[in-house]
Amino acid sequence: MNDATQPFRVDVVDYAPALPDLRTVRETVFVQEQQVPIEEEWDALDPDCVHVLARSFDGTPIGTGRLTPEHKIGRMAVLRDWRGNGVGDAMLLALIEAAHQRGWREVSLHAQVSAIDFYLRHGFQPYGERFWEAGIEHQSMRRSLAGPKAIDDRETAIATIVALVDNARRGLWIYTRELDPGLFDHPAVVDAFRRFGTSGRGVEAHFLLQDAAAPQRAHAPLLALAQRLPSIFLFREVDDPVDRAYPSAYLANDAGGCYFRTLGHRFDGEADLHAPGRARQLRMAFMAVWERARTVSEYRVLGI
The missing domain is CATH 3.40.630.30 (Gcn5-related N-acetyltransferase (GNAT))
Structure with missing residues (x-):
């Protein structure tokens, strides 16, 4: 097997x-x-x-x-x-x-x-x-x-993330609690990010974390990838108390696709590979928080 x-x-x-x-x-x-x-x-x-x-x-x-x-x-x-x-x-x-x-x-x-x-x-x-x-x-x-489709299990969630990363043209915006174990550490997802990062298209993936220390403690494989591609994989941690209380998580790309989880510690949510309005809304909300978030300087110890 x-x-x-x-x-x-x-x-x-x-x-x-x-x-x-x-x-x-x-x-x-x-x-x-x-x-x-x-x-x-x-x-x-x-x-x-x-x-x-x-x-x-x-x-x-x-x-x-x-x-x-x-x-x-x-x-x-x-x-x-x-x-x-x-x-x-x-x-x-x-x-x-x-x-x-x-x-x-x-x-x-x-x-x-x-x-x-x-x-x-x-x-x-x-x-x-x-x-x-x-x-x-x-x-x-x-x-x-x-219209959006329900995501209610890990296998579909992983396949959806891979599809969204592979469909991205040049940009990804990921709001995640701690690079959610079970999703962003799955080999198929890491491999999709590797293809994105090495595509040579001038790409960038922005990650907003609620707990930047947890992925470091867990030796998250995406951090090892980011160490090799530091200009492509960018990390910040939410700092404002209001932002830290935000319960959801999401991924949006610049091809009009998104996957939104109302509760960020769960897999279930909804996804749409062709929802440019919703994807744009999520990117705008993301960038508003990004501007007031702190750069994860401790990752620089790893060469990130």
Whole structure:
């Protein structure tokens, strides 16, 4: 069984060059494991679809998914040893983002009955009667792409943060209590920040902390990354008593995405990858506090 802390990444890939990797995952999961006839697994739509591929840190393919021209998500597959690690969540968010970029207002899918709860977590709703496809019982589901979606578990929270960081153009604004353990120390999140910081686009990530000492005591991995990229990762601690009483936490990017948690010590909240008005509001509130916060000078001992 794979260690659930191992990092992975999800990319939109070109079909032809990625076909061997797509085959590795889809034929392992669908053909070998679920006994789907191979002639039913591959169809004429594949070359015209948007494909996402999840890879482990060493480049090994571990998951696939696709978005068809008919606005349908499908062929979601994760290798057995990687299930339960958030790979499916990250791939689904990448496909939803691809649909957003194309201006689509809704996406649908045929969910295997065993996966209905997974899609319910991501805002999909069932419709119609259940049916059988390739010998497996399915349920049609759809999701509107307008408006915020509820985040109520750690896996979805992590996938959402990764999507927001990866979608950022040049700026990120993060209001956090103490670089929230369980979220900002997860390898997939740290890896997303590493990609952001090394993109060469003149980027900056601003962090407002309520307790700057806690991440230092915990040897938070983001601090080690910031030590190598001190001009990109900027930290301040709220100082005003009113600011210190603020109970919430949030992340906003300059691409119109945000994830807001009413109670900053919890994972649950709401997120929207395309809410420019709300993201702008959060950035403005952030900068007002940033101006009166203190620079975390003790991090400079670490070379930050």
